[in-house]
Amino acid sequence: xxxxxxxxxxxxxxxxxxxxxxxxxxxxxxGLGDKHNGPTARLDRLYRRWSGSGAGLLITGNVMxxxxxxxxxxxxxxxxxxxxxxLRRWAESATAGGSRAWVQINHPGRQIPRHLSARPVAPSxxxxxxxxxxxxxxxxxxxQEILDLVQRFATAAxxxxxxxxGGVQVHAAHGYLISQFLSPLTNQRDDEWGGSAQNRRRxxxxxxxxxxxxxxxxxxxxxxLNSADFQRGGMTEDESVEVVLELADxxxxxxxxxxxxxxxxxxxxxxxxxxxxxxxxxxxxxLDYAERVRSVTDARTLPLMxxxxxxxxxxxxxxLESGAVDMIGLGxxxxxxxxxxxxxxxxxxxxxxxxxxxxxxxxxxxxxxxVWHSTQMWRLADGKEPLPNRHPALTIAHYLTETGLASLRRxxxxxAA
Numbered sequence: 001x002x003x004x005x006x007x008x009x010x011x012x013x014x015x016x017x018x019x020x021x022x023x024x025x026x027x028x029x030x031g032l033g034d035k036h037n038g039p040t041a042r043l044d045r046l047y048r049r050w051s052g053s054g055a056g057l058l059i060t061g062n063v064m065x066x067x068x069x070x071x072x073x074x075x076x077x078x079x080x081x082x083x084x085x086x087l088r089r090w091a092e093s094a095t096a097g098g099s100r101a102w103v104q105i106n107h108p109g110r111q112i113p114r115h116l117s118a119r120p121v122a123p124s125x126x127x128x129x130x131x132x133x134x135x136x137x138x139x140x141x142x143x144q145e146i147l148d149l150v151q152r153f154a155t156a157a158x159x160x161x162x163x164x165x166g167g168v169q170v171h172a173a174h175g176y177l178i179s180q181f182l183s184p185l186t187n188q189r190d191d192e193w194g195g196s197a198q199n200r201r202r203x204x205x206x207x208x209x210x211x212x213x214x215x216x217x218x219x220x221x222x223x224x225l226n227s228a229d230f231q232r233g234g235m236t237e238d239e240s241v242e243v244v245l246e247l248a249d250x251x252x253x254x255x256x257x258x259x260x261x262x263x264x265x266x267x268x269x270x271x272x273x274x275x276x277x278x279x280x281x282x283x284x285x286x287l288d289y290a291e292r293v294r295s296v297t298d299a300r301t302l303p304l305m306x307x308x309x310x311x312x313x314x315x316x317x318x319x320l321e322s323g324a325v326d327m328i329g330l331g332x333x334x335x336x337x338x339x340x341x342x343x344x345x346x347x348x349x350x351x352x353x354x355x356x357x358x359x360x361x362x363x364x365x366x367x368x369x370x371v372w373h374s375t376q377m378w379r380l381a382d383g384k385e386p387l388p389n390r391h392p393a394l395t396i397a398h399y400l401t402e403t404g405l406a407s408l409r410r411x412x413x414x415x416a417a
Contacts, residue, residue: 004345006317011056011326013253014301017166017220019100019327020056022320023341026256026307026329027104027169027224029061031074031374032381037067038083039076042381044093049380051097053334054342057327058094058101059169059222063160064108065152070116071108071176078105078156084163091164102167102222103160105153105211109177110138110186121145123180123187123194123203146193146203149177154210157221167220170207173258178204179226182243185234201243208250222254222305223247227289237289244293248302256305256329257286257293283315284308284325291324305329312351313344335377336386357392368392 011019032042050058064070067077078087094101110122114136122138141149157168172178180186181203187194194200204223212221225247227240244255284290285308293304307329310316316328333340333352343349357372372395376386 004313004347006320007313007328007341008345009320011303013220013303014251015218015220015253017100017218017253020098021054021341021345022327023055023316023344024057024059024305024307024327024329025050025053025055025099025334026305026331027059027061027171028331028335028377029072029075030377030381031072032378033074033076036083037064037070037075037077039086039090042378043076044089045383046377046381047090047094047101048096049338050334051094051099051101052342053097053099053338053340054345055099055330055334056341058099059329060094060101060103060165062106062171063103063156065105065149065156066107068117069107069109069112069120071106071111072113073116078103078159079152080155081159081162084159087160087163087165091160095164095166100166102169102220103157103165104169104171104224105156105160106171107149107152107177109175109180110135111175112136122177123189126186126188140189143191143193150203150206150210153207154214157211158214161215161219167222167253168211168215169222169224169254169256170204170211171224172204173224173226173256178207179235182226182239183235197239197242201246204243205246205250208247208252212250220253222256223252224256224258227257227286237292240289241293241296244302245296248297252302254303254305254327255293256307256327257290257325258307283312284310284319287319287324290319291322294324299323299326303327307331311354313349314351316344332373335373335380336388338380338386353388357395368395371395 007023008021011022030043032040034040062071062075064075064077067079091101110120110128112120113134118136120136120138121141124140125138127137128135160168182200187200189195192199193202226235227237247255284306286306290304290306303326305327306325310328310330319325333354336354337352340349340352357369372392375395379386
């Protein structure tokens, strides 16, 4: 049986804020913004449901900082205060049940589907490989544009905090813009923003500094970082640890560990069944890396959140009690079972029932799993219950119809990530 006492333990952050327990709803890209990229009543409904989940922290998915650069249709964009009223309603919904709520701020860089941008921006003009031309070759950002993007992150952070969200997470993982700057594979610049490892991490560090200055010392600032890119020539684990140490020196409040990019989707792995007791401590995808980070950092000054693969209460408890991590991130489990944290805390659940939803075609299985969980999340946003027995093939048909992709119209919603 999992130790509910461990999961229920509050987590104090360096900035002085305390999270109610050790379980967080990790970022999932909702794709539920309106045609003006503002928050909607469906987002309010979805997060009100999650606010009663028992999770101590809810992190939104992919709020973009530039409306000319969105990763999926339906991304919410925060450039200024034009959606302040809607953001306030979203924040109120997300905190109605006692959870803390943070906004994940992001820029996709080159990871914009071609139908949304024929010329995205990136550190260097390096196209995404192996996607059949779904993504256009980007153009390289100039120095002034990079400085402008730093300030856009800060502006978005200040705006969402003013709207009532309790903190922000800077997305520096999964091959998005900041991750592109960190990687020697995608950042081949020879100026102050590229070349050496120190120059490649400059953009992230400047974004964190500007964000902290914008929100102040008492508001949590988190970063989501790849353990590695899992690509030949990409950012390695050794270099990632160096980035972590610099982030610790800047005083971030929570580091979420993940890994992979659109070209190498390490973050998308999923065990077929809940782990057995003998192996449950290893069920998380990046636990070995978390242990390495913990060996060179202090939990009091840099709490660690690990997301990806956790399915059993025992595995979560083991990871926390080992000292390797301080917070458990849950994504898909909270789509299918939006009250799972509360049931784990009450001792009425021992594991998530989440499992892969595949159609049996290797090249399409990852997409079918994403689509299945996206459509289940939209049911929650519509005030409905998930349909756990729905066949993935039927879900894909529903997704294509709902998004307009079946008739080659511009899709209105995006994938969960």
